[in-house]
Amino acid sequence: MGRWVIVQTERVRRPADLHGPAAAASAGPCAFCAGEEHQTPPELFAFRSGPEPEPNGPGWRVRVVPSRFPALRVEGELGRRGHGLYDVTNGIGAHEVVVESPEHDGTLASLPVSALEDVIAAWRERIVDLRRDARFRSILMVRSYRTAAGGVRAHPHSVLLATPMLPPAVGEELTQARAYYDYRERCPFCDVLYQELADGTRIVAASDHVVAFAPFAGRLPFEVWLLPRRHAATFERSTDAVVRDVARVLRIVVRKLERVLADPPFTLVLHTAPAGETDSPYYHWHLELQPAVGPAAGSVDEAGFHVNVMPPEDAARYLRDVPD
Amino acid sequence: MGRWVIVQTERVRRPADLHGPAAAASAGPCAFCAGEEHQTPPELFAFRSGPEPEPNGPGWRVRVVPSRFPALRVEGELGRRGHGLYDVTNGIGAHEVVVESPEHDGTLASLPVSALEDVIAAWRERIVDLRRDARFRSILMVRSYRTAAGGVRAHPHSVLLATPMLPPAVGEELTQARAYYDYRERCPFCDVLYQELADGTRIVAASDHVVAFAPFAGRLPFEVWLLPRRHAATFERSTDAVVRDVARVLRIVVRKLERVLADPPFTLVLHTAPAGETDSPYYHWHLELQPAVGPAAGSVDEAGFHVNVMPPEDAARYLRDVPD
Numbered sequence: 156m157g158r159w160v161i162v163q164t165e166r167v168r169r170p171a172d173l174h175g176p177a178a179a180a181s182a183g184p185c186a187f188c189a190g191e192e193h194q195t196p197p198e199l200f201a202f203r204s205g206p207e208p209e210p211n212g213p214g215w216r217v218r219v220v221p222s223r224f225p226a227l228r229v230e231g232e233l234g235r236r237g238h239g240l241y242d243v244t245n246g247i248g249a250h251e252v253v254v255e256s257p258e259h260d261g262t263l264a265s266l267p268v269s270a271l272e273d274v275i276a277a278w279r280e281r282i283v284d285l286r287r288d289a290r291f292r293s294i295l296m297v298r299s300y301r302t303a304a305g306g307v308r309a310h311p312h313s314v315l316l317a318t319p320m321l322p323p324a325v326g327e328e329l330t331q332a333r334a335y336y337d338y339r340e341r342c343p344f345c346d347v348l349y350q351e352l353a354d355g356t357r358i359v360a361a362s363d364h365v366v367a368f369a370p371f372a373g374r375l376p377f378e379v380w381l382l383p384r385r386h387a388a389t390f391e392r393s394t395d396a397v398v399r400d401v402a403r404v405l406r407i408v409v410r411k412l413e414r415v416l417a418d419p420p421f422t423l424v425l426h427t428a429p430a431g432e433t434d435s436p437y438y439h440w441h442l443e444l445q446p447a448v449g450p451a452a453g454s455v456d457e458a459g460f461h462v463n464v465m466p467p468e469d470a471a472r473y474l475r476d477v478p479d
Numbered sequence: 480m481g482r483w484v485i486v487q488t489e490r491v492r493r494p495a496d497l498h499g500p501a502a503a504a505s506a507g508p509c510a511f512c513a514g515e516e517h518q519t520p521p522e523l524f525a526f527r528s529g530p531e532p533e534p535n536g537p538g539w540r541v542r543v544v545p546s547r548f549p550a551l552r553v554e555g556e557l558g559r560r561g562h563g564l565y566d567v568t569n570g571i572g573a574h575e576v577v578v579e580s581p582e583h584d585g586t587l588a589s590l591p592v593s594a595l596e597d598v599i600a601a602w603r604e605r606i607v608d609l610r611r612d613a614r615f616r617s618i619l620m621v622r623s624y625r626t627a628a629g630g631v632r633a634h635p636h637s638v639l640l641a642t643p644m645l646p647p648a649v650g651e652e653l654t655q656a657r658a659y660y661d662y663r664e665r666c667p668f669c670d671v672l673y674q675e676l677a678d679g680t681r682i683v684a685a686s687d688h689v690v691a692f693a694p695f696a697g698r699l700p701f702e703v704w705l706l707p708r709r710h711a712a713t714f715e716r717s718t719d720a721v722v723r724d725v726a727r728v729l730r731i732v733v734r735k736l737e738r739v740l741a742d743p744p745f746t747l748v749l750h751t752a753p754a755g756e757t758d759s760p761y762y763h764w765h766l767e768l769q770p771a772v773g774p775a776a777g778s779v780d781e782a783g784f785h786v787n788v789m790p791p792e793d794a795a796r797y798l799r800d801v802p803d
Contacts, residue, residue, distance in 0.1 A: 158696050158785070160697065160698055160786070161785065162786075170700075170740055170789075170797055171741075173772040239678070240667075240670055250779070295782045297778040297781050316778065318784070322782050327651075343564075350564050371564075372484040373484065374484055377494075417495075449497045453638070454621035454638035455574070457621050457623055457626065457748070458619045458621045458640050458748065459647050459649075460485055460646055461485065462486075463485070463486050464497070465494075
């Protein structure tokens with residue numbers, strides 16, 4: 156009930172296929188490397204240097220291509236329909252890969268700040284374009300680094316997912332934000348930001364336009380959120396100045412995490428308001444960075460409770476105390 | 480917003496502690512083995528055979544003890560209070576271990592059906608008792624088998640968690656069930672059961688009192704739910720006949736899964752109505768069994784979408800096709 160599940164049958168034919176061992180991280184060069192552009196589907200977008208080189212050749216700084224193994228496909232109609240009690244819909248969606256660098260080896264922390272600016276500007280460009288497709292309700296950016304679900308590709312990349320239904324996490328967040336707004340007539344994220352800045356103990360880094368802090372009820376040790384100081388429901392309307400600040404502060408945060416936690420696996424997710432809420436007075440775009448570290452708390456985790464073994468004030472202090 | 484997080488600071492002092500390697504599964508004998516009763520806190524409940532032997536000695540078939548490493552503690556007041564925008568409460572709750580057998584080696588699939596009946600009857604006894612504590616809103620049983628979060632203890636055991644707040648999964652389920660009931664005036668679980676029995680393609684096993692099926696929108700390959708045929712909000716009011724049937728059908732399901740998936744890790748969670756809803760016309764207690772198999776779908780998973788690579792009809796057919 157109230158749950159959408161993507162049934163993807165192309166990768167598994169028999170129960171035994173479920174046991175395939177995870178492949179090891181690949182060495183370069185790979186399909187995302189400069190010079191290997193022919194191995195990907197034609198590019199959707201790129202930032203290129205110099206006198207307008209050809210698409211799908213080298214010379215790019217950031218390159219966006221469709222996923223070769225999409226969980227969802229752009230083609231076709233939604234065809235939402237009933238199946239007895241259940242609802243069924245075609246697996247429509249966009250699944251794009253943002254290749255963050257022509258170099259195979261590199262991380263968010265090792266990219267120069269100008270390269271990170273390009274990456275964040277590429278997210279913005281692609282989200283603006285994906286918004287034009289009225290079938291898509293929600294657009295997320297997910298940046299996995301060395302996580303189990305992140306897959307085997309080492310070449311630095313992030314993923315854009317546009318879907319006709321709300322991801323559960325965003326749906327929940329919207330419901331809660333709306334309830335808060337109905338009661339107080341204020342954006343809950345703006346209120347949190349105000350309180351965090353006044354308190355200061357959970358702040359990790361801040362600049363003119365954005366603030367990074369360890370959220371009060373962080374689910375995982377060293378979870379960090381990054382929010383724009385000024386209320387804005389959608390990320391993709393950010394000015395260049397905000398994009399620059401996001402790059403600067405995000406780089407500071409990932410470099411601090413790399414030092415304090417010895418290069419941890421992490422997932423970075425960009426939440427921007429879904430279609431129909433892009434002018435919302437209660438939704439406030441943000442980045443959620445979750446390192447995958449720390450002991451599992453057994454059955455308590457499996458019951459669906461979040462157990463955090465590191466208070467956010469301590470995490471923020473450890474992060475503030477290392478150099479940027 | 481709308482999220483409770485348990486902050487447990489006893490196990491981690493510094494960031495480096497987050498990297499402790501997972502210990503390997505322990506060989507017996509352990510604190511849960513017969514003859515080692517002095518290694519656990521005093522027992523809360525046991526089924527014993529023969530002429531009333533002493534508590535905390537051998538002679539038991541199933542034994543329930545408090546957890547030695549509780550994420551939540553029974554002692555104290557809730558003390559729910561504000562902290563600026565946030566709510567804070569003391570970590571009150573019960574965290575009990577149901578030792579399912581005096582033998583170190585054994586699994587849900589290998590226990591005789593009478594032993595499994597004892598286990599399920601012990602869940603019932605303890606939940607009835609925990610209901611008497613008005614501080615507890617929700618009670619869950621979680622049975623982990625060889626999962627990462629399940630911890631290192633191999634001795635067969637399940638866990639009872641009583642908490643003052645609803646686990647997110649149960650809260651979501653209640654909201655959806657209530658919305659369905661408000662609209663149709665019927666229990667959504669009863670309707671699902673009716674449709675599944677009429678359709679038949681997703682049924683795995685059934686008996687007089689309970690039905691096991693692969694849910695239409697299962698989140699994971701070979702997810703199986705077990706529901707009582709007759710509407711009942713709470714498990715703990717089940718008759719002996721229902722307990723016997725749960726044991727029989729659950730044993731069939733785990734033995735089938737063991738054959739089809741080669742002894743998969745799994746998590747089994749019992750959902751029973753929370754306090755205040757124990758006579759609910761829309762909540763229907765059930766067991767959710769989720770094997771931990773199958774490839775992760777990368778960023779799509781990390782965005783919070785469930786991706787299932789095995790349609791439930793195929794899973795149910797594979798399970799039906801092996802002998803019980």
